[in-house]
Amino acid sequence: MAPRLGRTGPRRPWQSVHALLVLPIALIVVITVVDLRLPWHIHLGPTLVIAPALTPSFAGPRATAAIGALAVAAQILIGVHRGGVGTTNHIVQIITLAVLVVLTVLYSALRERRQAQLAQVRTVAEAAQHVLxxxxxxxxxxxxxxxxxxxxxxxxxxxxxxxxxxxxxxxxxxxxxxxxxxxxxxxxxxxxxxxxxxxxxxxxxxxxxxxxxxxxxxxxxxxxxxxxxxxxxxxxxxxxxxxxxxxxxxxxxxxxxxxxxxxxxxxxxxxxxxxxxxxxxxxxxxxxxxxxxxxxxxxxxxxxxxxxxxxxxxxxxxxxxxxxxxxxxxxxxxxxxxxxxxxxxxxxxxxxxxxxxxxxxxxxxxxxxxxxxxxxxxxxx
The missing domain is CATH 3.60.40.10 (PPM-type phosphatase domain)
Structure with missing residues (x-):
């Protein structure tokens, strides 16, 4: 029987994912805070798309969707604070960000499906190796x-x-x-x-x-x-x-x-x-x-x-x-x-x-x- 891992053993995959999710969340917070403090003619809101774009590299579609929703909410908050959430400029930014988030979630879902297929191939290969x-x-x-x-x-x-x-x-x-x-x-x-x-x-x-x-x-x-x-x-x-x-x-x-x-x-x-x-x-x-x-x-x-x-x-x-x-x-x-x-x-x-x-x-x-x-x-x- 293999020895059990103690508390100092390696992290489980879900623990690593949760730790990495801090990065896009912190990025959204920093962009939002800095944008609110900048002059009215400087806009960092469009850069919020970076956060959901990074998430599929280490998390699945659900986490990507959550980060995307948080980014859209931050964009709306910026628009409300600047008093122009109903302006054409902010509406276009919000809609564009939402569309990009949807596309990123779809990409994440396809990537997760591909990883599952590769994992199945590896499992079959291992089984064939032990049989042959x-x-x-x-x-x-x-x-x-x-x-x-x-x-x-x-x-x-x-x-x-x-x-x-x-x-x-x-x-x-x-x-x-x-x-x-x-x-x-x-x-x-x-x-x-x-x-x-x-x-x-x-x-x-x-x-x-x-x-x-x-x-x-x-x-x-x-x-x-x-x-x-x-x-x-x-x-x-x-x-x-x-x-x-x-x-x-x-x-x-x-x-x-x-x-x-x-x-x-x-x-x-x-x-x-x-x-x-x-x-x-x-x-x-x-x-x-x-x-x-x-x-x-x-x-x-x-x-x-x-x-x-x-x-x-x-x-x-x-x-x-x-x-x-x-x-x-x-x-x-x-x-x-x-x-x-x-x-x-x-x-x-x-x-x-x-x-x-x-x-x-x-x-x-x-x-x-x-x-x-x-x-x-x-x-x-």
């Missing part, structure tokens, strides 16, 4: 895990990059992949690959055979959905990783995916030499190679998609992932993801050109097998 990509547990057996997903499209939290993890006979199996395309159009292909992995990964089959099954699945899907002129355009890169609970090794099969980085204490970063096969869906029936590497306690394996290393700065330079992570080889997976998120977005100017996903897996010194999460995923197949 289940949150990875923080620890599986002797492994500590953290992940990061950055979608390229506005208002989207998922896209063509994907990752998943499952238990299989005393080992953890991980998938990270990238289907062709980005953002919402690529979600269908990502869902297919994730579903196929979850269905097959917990079975006692070698990693290379698992890659072949995923290849067949993507190939069948591409054949069903390809349109004329789109032949060979539906494919996905993928990296399959198997980490036994007790043996200090990691097994990998790459299907056209960028190789991971191995981070060791002492700021050492190495790139395992893989023998990749073509991407999934390109050549059905391609042979897949199993590569085995040492993975000792304290080491961290960093998996990523090409959206990370292809992120460019304003001068067109790619993100130097291996160089940057050398600073954080001794950090926890959670801290590493925090550093990478901040550093990557700073490099790209706050926005990526492609979806990006990362997984950090760190082997601990725990000898006995344990699992923290919602039970063993392998038993739900």
């Amino acid at each position: 990509m289940w949150p990875l547990p923080e620890q599986i057996g002797p492994l500590r895990i953290a992940s990061l997903y950055l979608a390229a499209e506005d208002e989207a939290q998922i896209g063509g990059d994907l990752y998943a993890a499952t238990l299989s006979d005393g080992a953890v199996r991980l998938l990270i992949g990238d289907v062709r395309g980005k953002g919402l159009p690529a979600i269908g292909e990502a869902a297919l690959l994730l579903g196929s992995f979850r269905e097959s990964a917990h079975r006692r089959i070698p990693l290379a055979e698992l890659a072949s099954r995923l290849d067949q699945s993507v190939t069948r899907h591409a054949a069903d959905l390809e349109t004329p002129g789109e032949e060979g355009e539906r494919f996905a890169t993928a990296l399959l990783v198997e980490i036994p609970d007790r043996d200090p090794v990691t097994r990998m099969t790459s299907c056209g995916h960028p190789p991971p980085l191995l981070l060791s204490p002492g700021h050492a970063v190495t790139v395992p030499s893989l023998h990749p096969s073509p991407p999934l869906g390109v050549h059905g029936g391609a042979e897949h190679t199993l590569d085995v590497f040492s993975f000792e306690p304290g080491d961290t394996l960093l998996l990523y998609t090409d959206g990370v290393v292809e992120a460019r700065d304003e001068r067109g330079r790619f993100y130097p992932l291996a160089e940057r992570v050398a600073r954080w080889t001794e950090d926890s997976p959670e801290a590493l993801m925090h550093h990478l998120r901040r550093d990557l977005l700073a490099h790209a100017g706050g926005r990526l050109g492609d979806d990006a996903a990362l997984i950090a897996v760190q082997r601990t010194a725990v000898e006995r097998r344990r699992h923290h999460g919602r039970g063993d995923p392998a038993r739900h197949g």
